[in-house]
Amino acid sequence: MSRRLGIIGAGGHGKVVADTAERAGWSEVLFFDSRFVEGEVRHAHWPIIAAPEESHRHDCDGYFVAIGHGPARQLWCEWLLDRGLPLVSLVDPAATVSQYTVFEPGVLVVAGAVVNVDCTLERGVIVNTLAGIDHDCTVGAYSHICPGSALAGSVSVGEHCWVGIGSQVKQGIHIGRGVTVGAGATVVSDVPDGLTVLGTPARSK
Numbered sequence: 001m002s003r004r005l006g007i008i009g010a011g012g013h014g015k016v017v018a019d020t021a022e023r024a025g026w027s028e029v030l031f032f033d034s035r036f037v038e039g040e041v042r043h044a045h046w047p048i049i050a051a052p053e054e055s056h057r058h059d060c061d062g063y064f065v066a067i068g069h070g071p072a073r074q075l076w077c078e079w080l081l082d083r084g085l086p087l088v089s090l091v092d093p094a095a096t097v098s099q100y101t102v103f104e105p106g107v108l109v110v111a112g113a114v115v116n117v118d119c120t121l122e123r124g125v126i127v128n129t130l131a132g133i134d135h136d137c138t139v140g141a142y143s144h145i146c147p148g149s150a151l152a153g154s155v156s157v158g159e160h161c162w163v164g165i166g167s168q169v170k171q172g173i174h175i176g177r178g179v180t181v182g183a184g185a186t187v188v189s190d191v192p193d194g195l196t197v198l199g200t201p202a203r204s205k
């Protein structure tokens with residue numbers, strides 16, 4: 001059966017999303033991006049067919065928002081949901097995700113990532129290439145667990161966090177809302193809302 005996915009956001013992240021979607025069984029992938037208005041009609045291997053504001057006029061079986069910036073991702077996810085459009089989640093077949101993981105819509109799990117038992121991934125979360133999320137973790141809406149980063153068991157990450165590439169978080173840690181964990185950091189104590197933490201052990205910037 002033919003299945004058509006509409007992706008909002010034709011950037012580098014959008015390419016990863018399109019590629020993941022095809023591996024996950026979507027037979028047709030197309031983009032909505034404001035660059036269409038300036039005459040761009042292709043993004044790498046896929047067509048751009050309209051601006052995002054027009055996406056609801058095109059008949060897709062599912063929609064996905066591929067925008068790395070968390071607040072913009074939230075805006076477009078909510079725009080789709082407000083119109084009753086099917087915001088889907090995408091899991092690469094080369095990722096390992098426990099059947100006991102709870103997914104909200106708009107989640108992306110990229111190749112090589114592992115999400116273990118009894119985790120919750122809230123709306124619009126990105127679990128990027130080779131990231132590891134161990135048992136009983138919660139990742140808040142629109143947060144990004146970057147490539148190669150690792151959350152040990154029972155970690156909670158608030159909404160709109162950026163857990164940087166190659167970072168690691170000790171078991172049981174609570175990371176607040178809007179936190180940035182720098183690339184390669186090791187988080188060994190709780191992090192309040194809004195901070196950027198760097199290094200090993202991670203300290204506030």
Ligand SMILES: CC(=O)SCCNC(=O)CCNC(=O)[C@H](O)C(C)(C)COP(=O)(O)OP(=O)(O)OC[C@H]1O[C@@H](n2cnc3c(N)ncnc32)[C@H](O)[C@@H]1OP(=O)(O)O
Pocket residue numbers: 128146147163164165180181182183184185196198199
């Ligand atoms: C598929 C993808 O591409 S997904 C994207 C993956 N990318 C990431 O995960 C990147 C994560 N981002 C970072 O680590 C960034 O460096 C941030 C957000 C922590 C800081 O960024 P900025 O605020 O722009 O900091 P800036 O680059 O100006 O550096 C400020 C200082 O912090 C230091 N610094 C920056 N990042 C780090 C880090 N991760 N660890 C230790 N020190 C750091 C810099 O060396 C600099 O030090 P100096 O003042 O002594 O020269």
